[in-house]
Amino acid sequence: MGIARLSIIFAFLTGFPAMSHEFWIQPEQYQVDVGDPIIATLRNGQNFKGTSLAWFDSRFTRFDMISNDNVQPVLGRLGDTPALQADAGEDGLLVVVHETVESTLTYQTWEKFLTFVDHKDFRTAVATHEAHGWPKEQFRETYTRHVKSLIAIGTGKGEDRAFGLQTEFVALTNPYEDDFDGNMQVLVRYQGDPRPDAQVEVFARSPDGSVDVTLHRTNDKGVAQIAVLPGHQYLFDAVVLRPSPRAGTEEKAPLWETLWAALTFEVPSQ
Secondary structure, X not given: OOOEEEOOOOOOOOOOOOOOOEEEEEEOOOEEOOOOEEEEEXXXXXXXXXXXXXXXXXXXXXXXXXXXOEEEEOOOOOOEOOOEEXXXXXXXXXXXXXXXXXXEEEEOOHHHHHHHHHHOOOOOHHXXXXXXXXXXOOEEEEEEEEEEEEEEEOOOOOOOOOOOOOEEEEEOOOOOOOOXXXXXXXXXXXXXXXXXXXXXEEEEEXXXXXXXEEEEEOOXXXXXXXXXXXXXXXXXXXXXXXXXXXXXXXXXXXXXXXXXXXXXXXXXXX
């Protein structure tokens, strides 16, 4: 598996969410005791730093906490920040799932689009755009977010699984298990199928707050194996870019769609 280490200084591009702007669930604590509060923030930003987003039911289509086969909707009041405030239930692995409604952005210039497709490794996007004869400025894209977070309640024992998101990470290993060997295996799915040869961007935040960014790829079965370190928090990111079915239906119809999958977890300190 090829890994390209990046030295990235991100400039926060306000109003341009698809330009490497990740969206993730950030728990205050990834390991909590049974009955203790679970507090988690929805964040939008870059390099594991971003803006906290409040609870607004008009902005998401799904927001659930899942432990074993128990699915509990995340309840809140308009404007609640952090967006997730609940009590830890039964012992085991808790998976938080969140999917957003569709949002729209406009590419003012062709260069912005080229930078995005290069960074996210969409190898055929430029040829597809040009083959359709689409404009190279002032064109639109829609985007949705499909994110998960793994939280250990008590022992944290248990397994992640697919929950039917349009695109999602499925953790094949549990970083909270006693026998975890430091190799995180994840399956990347899109519309229920594995995504082979997909780019996975990994943000690793160390205990001192510094963030290291690496690029990885899934194998022919859609699985990526990524070495992770104790005491570090992780954000995995994988993006699907596809032509919009509305392209050409009207003058200002979006030309592209992006679907962003993300997964957050922490590796316990040894």
